[in-house]
Amino acid sequence: GENVEQHPSTLSVQEGDSAVIKCTYSDSASNYFPWYKQELGKRPQLIIDIRSNVGEKKDQRIAVTLNKTAKHFSLHITETQPEDSAVYFCAASVQGFQKLVFGTGTRLLVSP
Amino acid sequence: DVKVTQSSRYLVKRTGEKVFLECVQDMDHENMFWYRQDPGLGLRLIYFSYDVKMKEKGDIPEGYSVSREKKERFSLILESASTNQTSMYLCASSPRTVSPSEQYFGPGTRLTVT
Numbered sequence: 001g002e003n004v005e006q007h008p009s010t011l012s013v014q015e016g017d018s019a020v021i022k023c024t025y026s027d028s029a030s031n032y033f034p035w036y037k038q039e040l041g042k043r044p045q046l047i048i049d050i051r052s053n054v055g056e057k058k059d060q061r062i063a064v065t066l067n068k069t070a071k072h073f074s075l076h077i078t079e080t081q082p083e084d085s086a087v088y089f090c091a092a093s094v095q096g097f098q099k100l101v102f103g104t105g106t107r108l109l110v111s112p
Numbered sequence: 113d114v115k116v117t118q119s120s121r122y123l124v125k126r127t128g129e130k131v132f133l134e135c136v137q138d139m140d141h142e143n144m145f146w147y148r149q150d151p152g153l154g155l156r157l158i159y160f161s162y163d164v165k166m167k168e169k170g171d172i173p174e175g176y177s178v179s180r181e182k183k184e185r186f187s188l189i190l191e192s193a194s195t196n197q198t199s200m201y202l203c204a205s206s207p208r209t210v211s212p213s214e215q216y217f218g219p220g221t222r223l224t225v226t
Contacts, residue, residue: 001171009152032212043116043202043217044155051211089154093212098143098162099170100215104154 002027002094006103013080014111021088021106024072029095033073035064036089038105044089048075080110115139116218118203124224131190133221135203142208144186145215146170146178149200161186162208193225 003026013019025033034049050057050064050073057064061080066073077084087107091100119134135144142163147155147170157170159178167178175197179187186205190197200222204215 006154034214036217043219045217046214049214098206098208098212099145099157099160100212101157101171102147102155104152 002030002092002101004090004092004101004103006090006106008106009104010107010109012109012111015080015082017080017110019077019080019084019108019110021075021090021108022072023074023090023092023103024070025092025101026071027092027095028068028071030092031095032093032100033064033066034091034100035062035075036091036102038087038089040086047088077108080108082110082112084108085110116203116205116216118201118218118221120221121219122222122224124226125190125193126226127194129190129193129225131193131223131225133188133190133201133203133223135186135188135205135218136184137186137203137205137216137218138184139205139207139216140183141205141216142183143206143215144180145204145206146176146186146188147202147204148172149202149220155202158188190223193223195225197223198225199223 031052036044038044090103145160203218
């Protein structure tokens with residue numbers, strides 16, 4: 001079945017720096033790749049997603065890139081701010097199903 | 113605005129007790145999911161449902177069962193709670209679409225089994 005690996009597990013940056021989180025997936029049939037942000041004590045919420053027919057997608061300070069050949073996708077956050085501090089999860093869809101397989105999460109800490 | 117609610121934020125149960133976790137969504141979504149979240153392990157799928165009275169095993173179904181008698185409600189049942197089921201439990205829902213789409217999560221239930 002689908003397997004999603006996520007790195008790094010923790011990431012500390014200074015405010016204003018960029019942050020990159022990387023995920024790899026195993027099933028070449030996966031076609032939907034969302035990213036969720038979970039702030040402390042809160043529910044995961046979608047921040048950006050990408051489908052397999054697109055190589056890159058941007059939304060203000062965040063962007064996601066997808067390399068289907070290498071089966072990996074990345075989240076890029078520019079000009080980080082303290083409120084970006086959270087746990088970020090990547091996920092990949094499972095062929096033929098509406099379900100997702102999640103990565104193990106990255107704890108991002110942005111220091112002022 | 114999608115709303116997914118869960119019956120309890122915190123729950124403490126004893127080993128061997130039968131535990132019910134309830135999830136309700138108000139957006140008429142066909143798909144509903146139960147995950148458990150543990151540090152370093154991410155979100156792992158326990159069970160999911162595509163429709164009323166329909167259920168499918170996820171990646172870690174052992175020790176759990178589910179019930180979906182109404183479209184808006186999806187229950188997770190721990191038949192005999194054990195200490196290794198101490199965890200955060202998250203419910204989610206999504207609409208039935210041609211391709212996979214965003215899942216909307218509830219606030220979670222932190223279950224402690226003593």
